[in-house]
Amino acid sequence: MAFDSLSDKLQNVFKKLRSKGVLTEDDVKEAMKEVKRALLEADVNFKVVKSFIKAVSDRAVGEEVLKGLNPGHMVIKIVKEEMDKLMGSDVTELKLLPSNEITVIMMCGLQGAGKTTTAAKLAYQFKNKGKKPLLVACDVYRPAAIKQLQINGEKVGVPVFTMGDNHKPLDIAKAAILHAEKNHMNLVFIDTAGRLHVDEDMMDELAEIKENINVTYTVLTVDAMTGQDAVNVATTFNDKIGIDGVILTKLDGDTRGGAALSIKAVTGKPILYAGMGEKLTDLEPFYPSRMASRILGMGDVESLIEKAQNAIDDEKAKEMEQKFRKASFDFNDFMEQMDQLEKMGGIGDLLSMMPGMSSQMKNVQIDEDAGKKPKAIIQSMTPNERCLKDPISPSRKKRIADGAGVQIAEVNRFLKQFEQSKKMMKQMSGMMGGKKRHGGFKLPFGFK
Known part of the structure; x- marks a missing residue:
């Protein structure tokens, strides 16, 4: 299950804190050393860990905390609040344009991150909210990418626009928007091509689409299980083309949590959704506070x-x-x-x-x-x-x-x-x- 490794280590630290009736500054420092070690082992970005530990320590060694009735619990509360901040505090929603206008969401990411499946999952969610989505097959390079989108579109009952693999992605995207206008569709998902690694051709193609089409949101899909690599990919995409948010896939299999805890702090861009399984319904809005509760072993009753x-x-x-x-x-x-x-x-x-x-x-x-x-x-x-x-x-x-x-x-x-x-x-x-x-x-x- 997600974050098992990190969660176990943090809960052991908190167990020691709670067992002490009185906390000293040295107790807090020792606990923070263990928390720091746990976060680094979870592949959380080093600069993020350093900043996080300083923020918690500065608040935790205050006289009000150490001389309080339950100092251990107060330190844990501070850790929870700082972890909320780290991941963005509040849930970030994709606010779509009015129904008489077309919202265009460009999906991007490396090959294998789950971009095509995630596009279908998102289309399904918004369809259930009354939107009229269209999936657009612009990955003309990967074998069977168009077929995969068509299969997923059929599963969720969302039409797929395709012109085959003999056209430029920009031309397909332009034609798809005209098709959406003609058929009174108000939400277009452009499924762009991925690569095994970040390269100039991919970035140029994405930049060309953004320059010629009024893209409402650019959403990056990254594999949570790749840890700091996911953060590096997010940083590169944001620097090169500009992104509005990130979707973390395979979060259900991420026992560490490095990507979830680092992306917002490093890129400044929010995590929008978390992929929690293979089913087309397994996509959840990312609630930083709820995720922090899960990581700290406090459960997630709201979800x-x-x-x-x-x-x-x-x-x-x-x-x-x-x-x-x-x-x-x-x-x-x-x-x-x-x-x-x-x-x-x-x-x-x-x-x-x-x-x-x-x-x-x-x-x-x-x-x-x-x-x-x-x-x-x-x-x-x-x-x-x-x-x-x-x-x-x-x-x-x-x-x-x-x-x-x-x-x-x-x-x-x-x-x-x-x-x-x-x-x-x-x-x-x-x-x-x-x-x-x-x-x-x-x-x-x-x-x-």
Whole structure:
């Protein structure tokens, strides 16, 4: 999971601070040495680390902190606030032009950074917000780049404009904007060509497009897992053509965090979105404060709430609550709950958003495919078995096991877990539903 390595090291430092009733200036200095080491090992830019440590130390050694009731907690609070600042403090949104005008977003980046897929992910998000997007295939060099954009466009229901690979990218971009005007589209994503390394040809091509087309935003896509290389790429692109923001891809696999913590401080340009998976829905707005909370092991309850609100239909939630209360929850309902959980993302990612869970999960192996067998078992049942009208006898269990491709013991185990789940859900039913808090999603485990 994202930032695991850095998060573990920082939490060990904080554990030592919290264990001391009284802090001295030497305690703070020693803690900052460990924080500095952790950040450098996470591939955070050296100048950024130096500035960050100085800012935290200057605030932390003040008399108000050291003589406070909970000095350890106050130092941690300062670290959190400075980390927020480091990544930009507030979320930065792409503010599109009015619907009667065309917003042009030029996507750029090196080959392999996920630019083409990210363009489709963005188009999908804005389409769901009522915009009429068009994806434009301007990568005429990479084999199958146009086909990849067409496939992704089809998946998200967004049209793709292409003229093949025998035209100049600038000519394709100009023709695409005329096409958008004619067809009343108001958002154009220009998917430009990448290279394995930064070179003059690529920069000249991007500069030519910007000089001849009214580009609203130039958005750079970088691979978070490349650490300081990502920061260097962002710096070069900004110096050469000027960028308005960065999208970090593969952040879910970045155990270090160097790029996320360095880019804003080094380039002055905000991180707009974070790619958190391979699905075309796995693109999240980048919230510096929430990301800092995740890195420091404090969880990310706000994002968890948003995921739940997007995945769970409010009417179905109310209906499900009534079933829990009456203990009429059946296998069809169980399947529906699993589908909603899948929409919210992987189990590991969801648990990491719970405050205090990331450290507890450090040595826990989570099987993200664990839901496949229960689904197969339910799908092997008859309609009457699924809605609990027919009891599942031993002979039925054998038929279900054969249909699901599992052993009878696994069917028995699942049935037992289902009964336990029903009991637990009935007990928890009072915690679900109700629009009075968190827009219809009531948090579990006593969070407010």
